[in-house]
Amino acid sequence: MDGSTQERPVPPIVVVGAGLAGLSAAVRLAGTGRKVVVLEATGAGGGRSRSFQHGPTGLELDNGQHLMMGCYRETLAFLRTLGNAGAVSFQRNLAVDMVRPGGARVRLRCPALPAPLHLAAGLLGMRGLGVLHKAAALRVGLVLRGEVERPDDNETCDAWLRRLGQTQGIRSAFWDPLIWAVLNDDPLVASAGMLVAVLERAFLGTRDDSRLGVPRVPLSRLYVDDAVEYLHQRDSQVRLASPMRAIETDAEGVCAVRLRSGERIETRTVISAVPPRPLLDALPTAAREHPVFQDAAKLTVSPIINLWLLLDRAPFVDAPFLGLIGSPIHWLFDRSRIEGHEGGPMLLNCTISGARGMVDDRPETLLELAKGELRRFFPDRPVELRGHKIIKERRATIGHAAGTQQLRPPTRSPVPGLLLAGDWVRTGLPATIESACQSGHDAAAAVLEDAARMHAFGV
Ligand SMILES: Cc1cc2nc3c(=O)[nH]c(=O)nc-3n(C[C@H](O)[C@H](O)[C@H](O)COP(=O)(O)OP(=O)(O)OC[C@H]3O[C@@H](n4cnc5c(N)ncnc54)[C@H](O)[C@@H]3O)c2cc1C
Structure with missing residues:
Protein backbone atom coordinates (compact mmCIF):
# COMPACT_ATOMS: atom_id res chain seq x y z
CA MET A 1 0.00 0.00 0.00
CA PHE A 52 -41.77 19.43 -33.41
CA GLN A 53 -41.34 19.66 -37.17
CA HIS A 54 -44.66 19.25 -39.02
CA GLY A 55 -43.83 17.65 -42.39
CA PRO A 56 -46.87 18.66 -44.50
CA THR A 57 -46.57 22.41 -43.74
CA GLY A 58 -42.83 22.51 -43.02
CA LEU A 59 -43.63 24.50 -39.86
CA GLU A 60 -42.25 23.97 -36.36
CA LEU A 61 -45.35 23.58 -34.21
CA ASP A 62 -45.81 23.47 -30.44
CA ASN A 63 -47.70 20.56 -28.91
CA GLY A 64 -50.01 23.31 -27.68
CA GLN A 65 -50.08 27.07 -27.34
CA HIS A 66 -48.55 28.04 -23.98
CA LEU A 67 -49.35 31.31 -22.25
CA MET A 68 -47.30 32.76 -19.37
CA MET A 69 -47.96 35.47 -16.81
CA GLY A 70 -45.64 38.10 -15.39
CA CYS A 71 -45.87 36.34 -12.02
CA TYR A 72 -44.14 33.21 -13.44
CA ARG A 73 -41.04 34.02 -11.40
CA GLU A 74 -39.45 30.56 -11.35
CA THR A 75 -40.01 30.09 -15.08
CA LEU A 76 -38.44 33.46 -15.82
CA ALA A 77 -35.49 32.66 -13.54
CA PHE A 78 -34.98 29.40 -15.49
CA LEU A 79 -35.18 31.27 -18.80
CA ARG A 80 -32.74 33.93 -17.59
CA THR A 81 -30.20 31.22 -16.71
CA LEU A 82 -30.55 29.93 -20.28
CA GLY A 83 -30.37 33.47 -21.72
CA ASN A 84 -33.86 33.11 -23.24
CA ALA A 85 -36.10 35.39 -21.13
CA GLY A 86 -36.19 37.89 -24.02
CA ALA A 87 -37.87 35.35 -26.30
CA VAL A 88 -41.21 35.81 -24.52
CA SER A 89 -43.36 38.81 -25.56
CA PHE A 90 -45.08 40.31 -22.56
CA GLN A 91 -47.90 42.83 -22.77
CA ARG A 92 -47.13 46.27 -21.35
CA ASN A 93 -50.29 46.05 -19.19
CA LEU A 94 -52.88 43.28 -18.91
CA ALA A 95 -55.22 43.42 -21.91
CA VAL A 96 -57.67 40.74 -23.03
CA ASP A 97 -60.15 40.83 -25.90
CA MET A 98 -63.13 38.51 -25.89
CA VAL A 99 -65.36 38.15 -28.95
CA ARG A 100 -69.05 37.29 -29.26
CA PRO A 101 -70.59 35.40 -32.19
CA GLY A 102 -70.87 37.95 -35.00
CA GLY A 103 -67.67 39.75 -34.00
CA ALA A 104 -68.65 42.20 -31.20
CA ARG A 105 -65.85 42.60 -28.65
CA VAL A 106 -65.66 42.79 -24.88
CA ARG A 107 -62.35 44.46 -24.07
CA LEU A 108 -60.46 44.45 -20.78
CA ARG A 109 -57.69 47.04 -20.67
CA CYS A 110 -55.88 47.55 -17.37
CA PRO A 111 -54.36 51.03 -17.13
CA ALA A 112 -50.93 51.88 -15.72
CA LEU A 113 -52.04 52.07 -12.08
CA PRO A 114 -50.54 50.19 -9.12
CA ALA A 115 -51.95 46.68 -8.53
CA PRO A 116 -54.73 45.83 -7.79
CA LEU A 117 -56.20 49.23 -8.76
CA HIS A 118 -55.22 48.54 -12.36
CA LEU A 119 -57.56 45.52 -12.38
CA ALA A 120 -60.41 47.39 -10.69
CA ALA A 121 -60.11 50.22 -13.23
CA GLY A 122 -59.82 47.70 -16.08
CA LEU A 123 -62.95 45.83 -14.99
CA LEU A 124 -64.94 49.05 -14.53
CA GLY A 125 -63.86 50.29 -17.92
CA MET A 126 -64.60 47.02 -19.74
CA ARG A 127 -66.16 47.89 -23.08
CA GLY A 128 -69.11 45.78 -24.26
CA LEU A 129 -70.39 44.82 -20.78
CA GLY A 130 -73.16 46.39 -18.64
CA VAL A 131 -72.34 48.22 -15.41
CA LEU A 132 -74.08 45.66 -13.15
CA HIS A 133 -71.80 42.91 -14.41
CA LYS A 134 -68.70 45.03 -13.88
CA ALA A 135 -69.75 46.06 -10.37
CA ALA A 136 -70.26 42.37 -9.50
CA ALA A 137 -66.70 41.55 -10.54
CA LEU A 138 -65.32 44.18 -8.19
CA ARG A 139 -66.72 42.23 -5.23
CA VAL A 140 -63.98 39.67 -5.76
CA GLY A 141 -61.53 42.36 -4.73
CA LEU A 142 -63.00 42.10 -1.22
CA VAL A 143 -61.85 38.49 -1.03
CA LEU A 144 -58.39 39.38 -2.25
CA ARG A 145 -58.21 42.16 0.35
CA GLY A 146 -59.23 39.66 3.04
CA GLU A 147 -62.57 41.36 3.78
CA VAL A 148 -64.59 38.29 2.82
CA GLU A 149 -63.78 34.69 3.75
CA ARG A 150 -61.42 33.03 1.26
CA PRO A 151 -62.67 29.85 -0.39
CA ASP A 152 -60.88 26.67 0.62
CA ASP A 153 -59.86 23.91 -1.75
CA ASN A 154 -63.16 22.08 -1.23
CA GLU A 155 -65.34 24.83 -2.68
CA THR A 156 -65.95 24.85 -6.43
CA CYS A 157 -65.42 27.96 -8.55
CA ASP A 158 -69.10 27.82 -9.48
CA ALA A 159 -70.27 27.83 -5.83
CA TRP A 160 -67.78 30.56 -4.95
CA LEU A 161 -68.75 32.83 -7.84
CA ARG A 162 -72.42 32.40 -6.95
CA ARG A 163 -71.65 33.20 -3.31
CA LEU A 164 -70.05 36.45 -4.51
CA GLY A 165 -73.08 37.31 -6.65
CA GLN A 166 -71.29 37.12 -10.00
CA THR A 167 -73.65 37.68 -12.94
CA GLN A 168 -73.85 35.42 -15.98
CA GLY A 169 -72.53 38.32 -18.09
CA ILE A 170 -69.26 38.69 -16.15
CA ARG A 171 -68.91 34.95 -15.84
CA SER A 172 -69.09 34.25 -19.56
CA ALA A 173 -66.87 37.21 -20.51
CA PHE A 174 -64.28 36.98 -17.73
CA TRP A 175 -64.45 34.32 -15.03
CA ASP A 176 -65.24 31.16 -16.97
CA PRO A 177 -62.61 31.73 -19.72
CA LEU A 178 -60.06 32.55 -17.00
CA ILE A 179 -60.89 29.35 -15.09
CA TRP A 180 -60.73 27.11 -18.17
CA ALA A 181 -57.37 28.72 -19.05
CA VAL A 182 -55.61 28.58 -15.67
CA LEU A 183 -57.15 25.44 -14.17
CA ASN A 184 -57.80 23.48 -17.39
CA ASP A 185 -61.03 22.33 -15.82
CA ASP A 186 -64.75 23.02 -15.74
CA PRO A 187 -65.77 25.95 -13.47
CA LEU A 188 -68.57 23.68 -12.19
CA VAL A 189 -66.05 21.34 -10.52
CA ALA A 190 -62.74 23.27 -10.39
CA SER A 191 -61.31 24.37 -7.03
CA ALA A 192 -61.97 28.00 -6.04
CA GLY A 193 -59.01 27.83 -3.64
CA MET A 194 -56.70 27.12 -6.57
CA LEU A 195 -58.22 29.96 -8.59
CA VAL A 196 -57.71 32.42 -5.74
CA ALA A 197 -54.09 31.27 -5.41
CA VAL A 198 -53.58 32.38 -9.03
CA LEU A 199 -55.50 35.63 -8.56
CA GLU A 200 -53.35 36.51 -5.57
CA ARG A 201 -50.11 35.90 -7.45
CA ALA A 202 -51.32 37.78 -10.50
CA PHE A 203 -53.10 40.73 -8.90
CA LEU A 204 -51.75 41.37 -5.41
CA GLY A 205 -48.10 41.89 -6.30
CA THR A 206 -46.98 44.40 -8.89
CA ARG A 207 -48.88 45.48 -11.99
CA ASP A 208 -46.42 43.54 -14.15
CA ASP A 209 -47.39 40.25 -12.49
CA SER A 210 -50.72 40.14 -14.34
CA ARG A 211 -49.32 40.75 -17.83
CA LEU A 212 -49.68 37.88 -20.24
CA GLY A 213 -46.71 36.60 -22.21
CA VAL A 214 -46.44 34.45 -25.32
CA PRO A 215 -43.25 32.79 -26.54
CA ARG A 216 -42.06 34.19 -29.89
CA VAL A 217 -40.12 31.01 -30.66
CA THR A 300 -57.15 12.52 -12.33
CA VAL A 301 -56.14 13.97 -15.71
CA SER A 302 -57.65 16.65 -17.90
CA PRO A 303 -57.02 16.86 -21.67
CA ILE A 304 -56.32 19.83 -23.96
CA ILE A 305 -56.95 19.83 -27.71
CA ASN A 306 -55.01 22.15 -30.00
CA LEU A 307 -55.97 22.69 -33.61
CA TRP A 308 -53.33 24.32 -35.77
CA LEU A 309 -54.93 25.84 -38.88
CA LEU A 310 -53.03 27.32 -41.81
CA LEU A 311 -55.46 29.86 -43.33
CA ASP A 312 -55.23 31.87 -46.57
CA ARG A 313 -55.69 35.06 -44.50
CA ALA A 314 -56.48 36.20 -40.97
CA PRO A 315 -60.12 36.10 -39.75
CA PHE A 316 -59.18 38.91 -37.31
CA VAL A 317 -56.35 41.40 -37.50
CA ASP A 318 -56.43 43.53 -34.37
CA ALA A 319 -55.22 41.21 -31.58
CA PRO A 320 -52.55 38.52 -31.11
CA PHE A 321 -55.10 36.38 -29.29
CA LEU A 322 -58.83 36.36 -28.59
CA GLY A 323 -61.18 34.51 -26.25
CA LEU A 324 -64.43 33.22 -27.73
CA ILE A 325 -67.54 33.81 -25.61
CA GLY A 326 -69.93 30.85 -25.55
CA SER A 327 -67.85 28.52 -27.74
CA PRO A 328 -66.33 25.09 -27.04
CA ILE A 329 -63.15 26.60 -28.51
CA HIS A 330 -61.81 28.82 -25.75
CA TRP A 331 -58.95 30.79 -27.32
CA LEU A 332 -57.55 31.70 -30.75
CA PHE A 333 -53.89 32.70 -31.16
CA ASP A 334 -52.52 34.41 -34.26
CA ARG A 335 -49.14 32.62 -34.30
CA SER A 336 -48.06 34.42 -37.49
CA ARG A 337 -48.41 37.80 -35.79
CA ILE A 338 -46.80 36.56 -32.55
CA GLU A 339 -43.79 35.24 -34.49
CA GLY A 340 -43.61 38.43 -36.58
CA HIS A 341 -44.84 37.12 -39.97
CA GLU A 342 -47.90 39.23 -40.66
CA GLY A 343 -49.72 39.98 -43.88
CA GLY A 344 -49.65 36.58 -45.61
CA PRO A 345 -51.34 33.31 -44.73
CA MET A 346 -52.15 32.94 -41.04
CA LEU A 347 -51.10 30.17 -38.69
CA LEU A 348 -53.98 30.06 -36.22
CA ASN A 349 -54.04 28.08 -32.99
CA CYS A 350 -57.41 27.04 -31.55
CA THR A 351 -57.25 25.85 -27.94
CA ILE A 352 -59.89 23.69 -26.23
CA SER A 353 -59.11 23.32 -22.52
CA GLY A 354 -60.56 20.72 -20.15
CA ALA A 355 -61.60 18.83 -23.28
CA ARG A 356 -62.87 15.63 -21.60
CA GLY A 357 -66.08 15.63 -23.64
CA MET A 358 -64.32 16.13 -27.00
CA VAL A 359 -61.03 14.28 -26.77
CA ASP A 360 -62.51 11.17 -28.43
CA ASP A 361 -64.08 13.14 -31.29
CA ARG A 362 -62.79 12.30 -34.76
CA PRO A 363 -60.35 14.81 -36.31
CA GLU A 364 -62.88 15.62 -39.08
CA THR A 365 -65.50 16.50 -36.44
CA LEU A 366 -63.06 18.83 -34.65
CA LEU A 367 -62.02 20.44 -37.94
CA GLU A 368 -65.64 21.07 -38.93
CA LEU A 369 -66.28 22.56 -35.49
CA ALA A 370 -63.35 24.98 -35.92
CA LYS A 371 -64.38 26.00 -39.43
CA GLY A 372 -67.99 26.53 -38.25
CA GLU A 373 -66.88 28.64 -35.26
CA LEU A 374 -64.69 30.85 -37.48
CA ARG A 375 -67.72 31.49 -39.72
CA ARG A 376 -69.96 32.14 -36.68
CA PHE A 377 -67.59 34.56 -34.91
CA PHE A 378 -66.09 36.30 -37.96
CA PRO A 379 -68.87 36.25 -40.61
CA ASP A 380 -67.36 39.26 -42.41
CA ARG A 381 -63.97 37.65 -43.05
CA PRO A 382 -64.42 34.20 -44.61
CA VAL A 383 -61.20 32.18 -44.75
CA GLU A 384 -59.92 29.12 -46.59
CA LEU A 385 -58.09 26.27 -44.90
CA ARG A 386 -54.72 25.33 -46.46
CA GLY A 387 -53.38 22.87 -43.91
CA HIS A 388 -53.98 21.64 -40.40
CA LYS A 389 -52.67 19.57 -37.51
CA ILE A 390 -54.73 18.44 -34.54
CA ILE A 391 -52.99 17.54 -31.28
CA LYS A 392 -54.88 15.83 -28.49
CA GLU A 393 -52.96 15.86 -25.21
CA ARG A 394 -55.04 13.43 -23.18
CA ARG A 395 -52.97 13.92 -20.02
CA ALA A 396 -52.33 17.64 -20.46
CA THR A 397 -52.59 18.40 -16.72
CA ILE A 398 -54.03 16.87 -13.59
CA GLY A 399 -57.69 17.69 -13.03
CA HIS A 400 -58.18 20.54 -10.55
C1 LIG B 1 -51.52 21.40 -24.75
C2 LIG B 1 -51.02 22.00 -23.47
C3 LIG B 1 -51.14 23.37 -23.25
C4 LIG B 1 -50.68 23.93 -22.06
N1 LIG B 1 -50.79 25.27 -21.89
C5 LIG B 1 -50.21 25.84 -20.80
C6 LIG B 1 -50.19 27.25 -20.67
O1 LIG B 1 -50.72 27.99 -21.51
N2 LIG B 1 -49.58 27.79 -19.58
C7 LIG B 1 -48.99 27.00 -18.62
O2 LIG B 1 -48.42 27.55 -17.68
N3 LIG B 1 -49.00 25.65 -18.72
C8 LIG B 1 -49.60 25.06 -19.79
N4 LIG B 1 -49.58 23.70 -19.92
C9 LIG B 1 -49.03 22.88 -18.82
C10 LIG B 1 -47.51 22.70 -18.97
O3 LIG B 1 -47.17 22.26 -20.25
C11 LIG B 1 -47.07 21.66 -17.96
O4 LIG B 1 -47.46 22.07 -16.68
C12 LIG B 1 -45.55 21.42 -17.93
O5 LIG B 1 -45.02 21.29 -19.21
C13 LIG B 1 -45.30 20.15 -17.10
O6 LIG B 1 -43.92 19.91 -17.01
P1 LIG B 1 -43.38 18.70 -16.14
O7 LIG B 1 -41.91 18.70 -16.29
O8 LIG B 1 -43.96 18.75 -14.80
O9 LIG B 1 -43.99 17.37 -16.78
P2 LIG B 1 -43.78 16.72 -18.23
O10 LIG B 1 -43.68 17.79 -19.24
O11 LIG B 1 -44.86 15.71 -18.39
O12 LIG B 1 -42.37 16.00 -18.15
C14 LIG B 1 -42.21 14.69 -17.69
C15 LIG B 1 -41.15 14.01 -18.54
O13 LIG B 1 -40.91 12.72 -17.98
C16 LIG B 1 -40.77 11.80 -19.05
N5 LIG B 1 -41.02 10.45 -18.51
C17 LIG B 1 -42.22 9.87 -18.23
N6 LIG B 1 -42.02 8.61 -17.75
C18 LIG B 1 -40.69 8.43 -17.72
C19 LIG B 1 -39.85 7.33 -17.31
N7 LIG B 1 -40.38 6.17 -16.86
N8 LIG B 1 -38.52 7.46 -17.41
C20 LIG B 1 -37.95 8.62 -17.87
N9 LIG B 1 -38.70 9.67 -18.27
C21 LIG B 1 -40.04 9.58 -18.19
C22 LIG B 1 -41.77 12.27 -20.07
O14 LIG B 1 -41.48 11.73 -21.35
C23 LIG B 1 -41.58 13.78 -19.98
O15 LIG B 1 -40.61 14.24 -20.86
C24 LIG B 1 -50.08 23.10 -21.07
C25 LIG B 1 -49.98 21.73 -21.29
C26 LIG B 1 -50.41 21.18 -22.47
C27 LIG B 1 -50.26 19.70 -22.70
Missing part, protein backbone atom coordinates in the same frame (compact mmCIF):
# COMPACT_ATOMS: atom_id res chain seq x y z
CA ASP A 2 1.32 3.47 -0.84
CA GLY A 3 -0.71 5.21 1.91
CA SER A 4 -2.85 7.26 -0.48
CA THR A 5 -6.61 6.97 0.04
CA GLN A 6 -8.48 5.86 -3.07
CA GLU A 7 -11.52 8.23 -3.32
CA ARG A 8 -14.71 6.65 -4.58
CA PRO A 9 -16.26 8.64 -7.47
CA VAL A 10 -19.16 10.79 -6.26
CA PRO A 11 -22.34 9.19 -7.61
CA PRO A 12 -24.42 11.51 -9.82
CA ILE A 13 -27.73 13.02 -8.85
CA VAL A 14 -30.31 11.30 -11.07
CA VAL A 15 -33.18 13.40 -12.40
CA VAL A 16 -35.88 11.34 -14.07
CA GLY A 17 -37.85 13.17 -16.77
CA ALA A 18 -36.66 15.97 -19.08
CA GLY A 19 -39.80 18.10 -18.95
CA LEU A 20 -39.60 21.59 -17.48
CA ALA A 21 -39.56 20.31 -13.90
CA GLY A 22 -36.65 17.94 -14.56
CA LEU A 23 -34.70 20.41 -16.68
CA SER A 24 -35.14 23.30 -14.25
CA ALA A 25 -33.99 21.09 -11.35
CA ALA A 26 -31.01 19.77 -13.31
CA VAL A 27 -29.94 23.21 -14.54
CA ARG A 28 -30.16 24.64 -11.01
CA LEU A 29 -27.99 21.80 -9.62
CA ALA A 30 -25.48 21.80 -12.47
CA GLY A 31 -25.14 25.56 -11.98
CA THR A 32 -23.78 24.86 -8.48
CA GLY A 33 -21.23 22.36 -9.83
CA ARG A 34 -23.21 19.16 -9.10
CA LYS A 35 -23.00 16.32 -11.61
CA VAL A 36 -26.45 15.37 -12.85
CA VAL A 37 -27.74 12.59 -15.09
CA VAL A 38 -31.16 13.29 -16.59
CA LEU A 39 -33.02 10.22 -17.83
CA GLU A 40 -35.75 10.83 -20.41
CA ALA A 41 -38.01 8.08 -21.73
CA THR A 42 -38.71 9.61 -25.15
CA GLY A 43 -36.40 10.71 -27.94
CA ALA A 44 -36.68 14.42 -27.04
CA GLY A 45 -36.91 16.68 -23.99
CA GLY A 46 -39.68 19.12 -23.16
CA GLY A 47 -42.44 16.68 -22.19
CA ARG A 48 -45.74 18.52 -22.34
CA SER A 49 -44.04 21.78 -23.47
CA ARG A 50 -42.31 20.84 -26.68
CA SER A 51 -42.26 21.65 -30.39
CA PRO A 218 -41.14 27.32 -30.64
CA LEU A 219 -41.23 25.77 -27.17
CA SER A 220 -38.27 23.41 -27.55
CA ARG A 221 -36.06 26.28 -28.62
CA LEU A 222 -37.25 28.32 -25.64
CA TYR A 223 -36.91 25.73 -22.89
CA VAL A 224 -35.15 22.58 -24.02
CA ASP A 225 -32.26 23.00 -26.50
CA ASP A 226 -30.32 25.50 -24.41
CA ALA A 227 -31.00 23.63 -21.17
CA VAL A 228 -29.49 20.47 -22.66
CA GLU A 229 -26.50 22.48 -23.91
CA TYR A 230 -26.09 24.12 -20.47
CA LEU A 231 -25.99 20.69 -18.81
CA HIS A 232 -23.55 19.22 -21.32
CA GLN A 233 -21.19 22.15 -20.80
CA ARG A 234 -21.16 21.39 -17.06
CA ASP A 235 -20.25 17.73 -17.25
CA SER A 236 -23.86 16.61 -16.80
CA GLN A 237 -25.81 14.46 -19.21
CA VAL A 238 -29.29 14.23 -20.69
CA ARG A 239 -29.85 10.65 -21.77
CA LEU A 240 -32.74 10.41 -24.22
CA ALA A 241 -34.63 7.17 -24.92
CA SER A 242 -33.63 5.97 -21.45
CA PRO A 243 -36.83 5.15 -19.57
CA MET A 244 -36.64 4.45 -15.85
CA ARG A 245 -38.17 1.14 -14.84
CA ALA A 246 -37.63 1.08 -11.09
CA ILE A 247 -36.34 3.10 -8.16
CA GLU A 248 -34.41 0.73 -5.90
CA THR A 249 -34.06 1.18 -2.15
CA ASP A 250 -32.11 -0.30 0.76
CA ALA A 251 -32.24 0.32 4.51
CA GLU A 252 -30.94 3.90 4.06
CA GLY A 253 -33.35 4.90 1.30
CA VAL A 254 -32.81 5.26 -2.44
CA CYS A 255 -29.80 3.30 -3.68
CA ALA A 256 -30.22 3.04 -7.48
CA VAL A 257 -32.35 3.65 -10.55
CA ARG A 258 -32.93 0.71 -12.86
CA LEU A 259 -33.52 1.52 -16.54
CA ARG A 260 -35.86 -0.43 -18.78
CA SER A 261 -32.73 -1.58 -20.66
CA GLY A 262 -31.58 -3.35 -17.47
CA GLU A 263 -28.82 -0.84 -16.76
CA ARG A 264 -28.50 0.15 -13.08
CA ILE A 265 -27.28 3.58 -11.98
CA GLU A 266 -26.20 3.75 -8.33
CA THR A 267 -27.18 6.92 -6.54
CA ARG A 268 -28.39 8.16 -3.16
CA THR A 269 -30.35 11.07 -4.67
CA VAL A 270 -33.15 10.85 -7.21
CA ILE A 271 -35.41 13.67 -8.31
CA SER A 272 -38.48 12.16 -9.89
CA ALA A 273 -39.85 14.70 -12.40
CA VAL A 274 -42.29 12.40 -14.18
CA PRO A 275 -46.11 12.39 -13.95
CA PRO A 276 -47.78 10.37 -11.16
CA ARG A 277 -48.33 7.13 -13.08
CA PRO A 278 -44.70 6.40 -14.14
CA LEU A 279 -43.52 7.35 -10.64
CA LEU A 280 -45.97 4.97 -8.95
CA ASP A 281 -45.03 2.18 -11.38
CA ALA A 282 -41.33 2.61 -10.51
CA LEU A 283 -41.69 2.59 -6.71
CA PRO A 284 -40.92 -0.47 -4.57
CA THR A 285 -44.21 -2.15 -3.61
CA ALA A 286 -43.92 -1.23 0.08
CA ALA A 287 -43.42 2.47 -0.71
CA ARG A 288 -46.44 2.48 -3.01
CA GLU A 289 -48.62 1.63 0.00
CA HIS A 290 -47.65 4.87 1.78
CA PRO A 291 -50.63 7.30 2.11
CA VAL A 292 -48.68 9.99 0.20
CA PHE A 293 -48.45 7.75 -2.85
CA GLN A 294 -51.94 6.30 -2.35
CA ASP A 295 -53.25 9.88 -2.57
CA ALA A 296 -51.16 10.60 -5.67
CA ALA A 297 -52.77 7.56 -7.31
CA LYS A 298 -56.16 9.27 -6.95
CA LEU A 299 -55.19 12.30 -9.08
CA ALA A 401 -61.51 19.51 -9.07
CA ALA A 402 -62.26 20.87 -5.60
CA GLY A 403 -60.47 18.76 -2.98
CA THR A 404 -57.48 17.88 -5.19
CA GLN A 405 -54.85 19.98 -3.46
CA GLN A 406 -54.53 17.64 -0.46
CA LEU A 407 -53.83 14.69 -2.79
CA ARG A 408 -50.71 16.36 -4.23
CA PRO A 409 -47.48 15.28 -2.53
CA PRO A 410 -44.81 17.56 -1.06
CA THR A 411 -41.27 17.83 -2.47
CA ARG A 412 -39.78 15.49 0.14
CA SER A 413 -41.21 12.02 -0.37
CA PRO A 414 -41.50 9.42 2.42
CA VAL A 415 -38.56 7.55 0.81
CA PRO A 416 -35.21 9.07 1.96
CA GLY A 417 -33.26 10.38 -1.02
CA LEU A 418 -36.32 10.58 -3.30
CA LEU A 419 -37.45 14.13 -4.08
CA LEU A 420 -40.60 14.80 -6.07
CA ALA A 421 -40.93 17.37 -8.84
CA GLY A 422 -43.45 17.91 -11.61
CA ASP A 423 -46.26 20.40 -12.14
CA TRP A 424 -48.54 18.09 -10.14
CA VAL A 425 -46.70 18.16 -6.80
CA ARG A 426 -48.03 20.47 -4.06
CA THR A 427 -46.61 23.81 -5.15
CA GLY A 428 -49.71 25.82 -4.20
CA LEU A 429 -50.24 26.48 -7.90
CA PRO A 430 -52.29 24.77 -10.58
CA ALA A 431 -50.37 22.40 -12.86
CA THR A 432 -48.68 24.92 -15.14
CA ILE A 433 -45.24 25.77 -16.48
CA GLU A 434 -44.67 27.84 -13.35
CA SER A 435 -45.65 24.98 -11.07
CA ALA A 436 -43.26 22.69 -12.99
CA CYS A 437 -40.33 25.13 -12.72
CA GLN A 438 -41.10 25.92 -9.08
CA SER A 439 -41.22 22.20 -8.25
CA GLY A 440 -37.88 21.66 -10.02
CA HIS A 441 -36.24 24.52 -8.15
CA ASP A 442 -37.75 23.32 -4.84
CA ALA A 443 -36.39 19.80 -5.39
CA ALA A 444 -32.94 21.18 -6.27
CA ALA A 445 -33.02 23.34 -3.12
CA ALA A 446 -33.88 20.28 -1.01
CA VAL A 447 -30.93 18.36 -2.48
CA LEU A 448 -28.56 21.24 -1.74
CA GLU A 449 -29.98 21.61 1.77
CA ASP A 450 -29.39 17.90 2.49
CA ALA A 451 -25.85 18.13 1.10
CA ALA A 452 -25.11 21.15 3.32
CA ARG A 453 -26.45 19.28 6.38
CA MET A 454 -24.31 16.21 5.63
CA HIS A 455 -21.30 18.47 5.17
CA ALA A 456 -21.95 20.14 8.53
CA PHE A 457 -21.96 16.70 10.18
CA GLY A 458 -18.75 15.81 8.33
CA VAL A 459 -20.41 12.97 6.40
